[in-house]
Amino acid sequence: MQLCALVDLERGFIGRDVYFDEAVYRAELERVFAKCWLVVGHESQLAAPNDFFTQYMGEDPVLVTRDVAGQIRVFLNSCTHRGMKICREEAGNARAFECPYHGWTFDTSGRLAAVPHELAAYGANFQRESRALIEAPKVESCAGFIFASWDTDVVPLRTYLGDLRWYLELMAARQLGRLEVLPGQQRYKVAGNWKVAAENFAGDNYHTTHTHASAIITGALPPILGTGPDHTVSFPYGHGTQLIPDPGTKFSAELAWAKTLGPEAVEYLEALRFKLVRVGTEAQSELFGLGVSNIFPHFSFNDFSVFHASTLIWWHPRGANAMEVWQSLTYDSEAPRALREYVLELPTGEQAVAGFFGQDDVENIEQVTAASRGVVSRRAPFDYTMGLGTPPRTDSRLPGQVYPSITEQNQRNFYSYWLSCMNGDAGRG
Ligand code: FES
Ligand SMILES: [Fe+2]
Known part of the structure; x- marks a missing residue:
């Protein structure tokens, strides 16, 4: 698909395949949604340690938490065992997420904390550390809005937002308390x-x-x-x-x-x-x-x-x-x-x-x-x-x-x- 031919911004015309072609859609999930900074939510949704909410980044479900140390983290909401969605609630507070399929249990920092029948099933050399939840490498906030990206080389959030930051900061400041979702x-x-x-x-x-x-x-x-x-x-x-x-x-x-x-x-x-x-x-x-x-x-x-x-x-x-x-x-x-x-x-x-x-x-x-x-x-x-x-x-x-x-x-x-x-x-x- 020749995208440059479809998107002719000098003349101001955009081919309709940009909206209908399945190959374009698959490509944008990879090149836009798995690369860019995406807003996943707002800090007011994670007021206390172990608060969480679920969200999507493209078609990937994610789990957004504030861990016990207070850090905001974004994980793929998919078990590292065999892919079950580990959290199906919209939001809440939980110390751990127990996978509904076989019971692997992860804490709010993504660590695999418990495995049913671990010794009998996997033996003594099972490494829980390598089976932590898959985590978005980039998570930053601007004016309370939480952004995440799967791309370790993504531009700094400050660069990405540019002057838009001025407007987001105004929105956050224009509250007697704080902006609350x-x-x-x-x-x-x-x-x-x-x-x-x-x-x-x-x-x-x-x-x-x-x-x-x-x-x-x-x-x-x-x-x-x-x-x-x-x-x-x-x-x-x-x-x-x-x-x-x-x-x-x-x-x-x-x-x-x-x-x-x-x-x-x-x-x-x-x-x-x-x-x-x-x-x-x-x-x-x-x-x-x-x-x-x-x-x-x-x-x-x-x-x-x-x-x-x-x-x-x-x-x-x-x-x-x-x-x-x-x-x-x-x-x-x-x-x-x-x-x-x-x-x-x-x-x-x-x-x-x-x-x-x-x-x-x-x-x-x-x-x-x-x-x-x-x-x-x-x-x-x-x-x-x-x-x-x-x-x-x-x-x-x-x-x-x-x-x-x-x-x-x-x-x-x-x-x-x-x-x-x-x-x-x-x-x-
Ligand atoms: S898929 Fe989660 S424990 Fe098996
Ligand atoms: Fe409208």
Whole structure:
């Protein structure tokens, strides 16, 4: 498969086989998902030693733990004996994981701690040390988000994230307590390629007012959206954000919203503003939401306002035309209790399995797939020409390359790095 011929970013066209070819899919599991830094979760999910949660990296199930010494570790969730999934819980606290098949038992540092009938079955020279759980060699955090990679030569996380770090740090700082991933997840299957969803979150603000028109007409849109100018920001390594507000333009809308919620909300907003002025840059102290983003390859999040829980989304690949969507909510651990109930309710009507935005987007993804997988339709490339040749604006307040609100720049940026990964010439540390 000639990927360079399929992904023509100079002219802005991408062949549909990128989404439908099984060989492309198998290759990207190896060259993207088993190579890049992937977000696996957040430190708030591992508050105490022996806390754990389960996750996926591509199609590989993983077990993420905080060991007794406090170190965060990421293991393949597959027994080194004969492959059984050793942990099938979503999350919890456990000193050890006993494999359901034959009972090999591993502790939270991956060590094989017990083997049933060890002497009789294997003799005196059995080496437990060489049978520890397979561990991701690279695990690092940024602003509380835990990243892991299977590639020992992956670029440093700081390099990978670049200026996106500034935005993640702002999201972490804009809490009176700390950003906390709330228990429970929505999980659903979508008949479409993971890239159709990830590139949408990286930069497709073009669809917002059209696809989501019913949400806008019925007032299901978060009140803070559409209240001022916003920007699309592009970063190296394929990351993108959209709907980044112009610094300083949204505070009055936040305040107006707070007043409808009562004095506790106004007090909370003022306290947050005071904190941001102390800890952030001038622009950071004036941004109360980050819009919609995708961290390459497949981790998206939205962050609209201090009165709106943020949604974290993983577009887990499950085949060229299949994905499993996992999504969680986050909120400030110290937000007033009355406020929490309100803000947690909002996202369920929006980017959620039964929400306006979630259903609208899934319909697009599945119908793009249905209308594109035929013999003739696969001959016609997708059109990514919008904003081609438009140079980034310089904006000293916002790190990254700043573009107009409506553009396909971030989608081209996403596929540019995807192509580097697929060709094996992506940056390595
Ligand atoms: S597969 Fe786990 S103990 Fe045999
Ligand atoms: Fe959407």
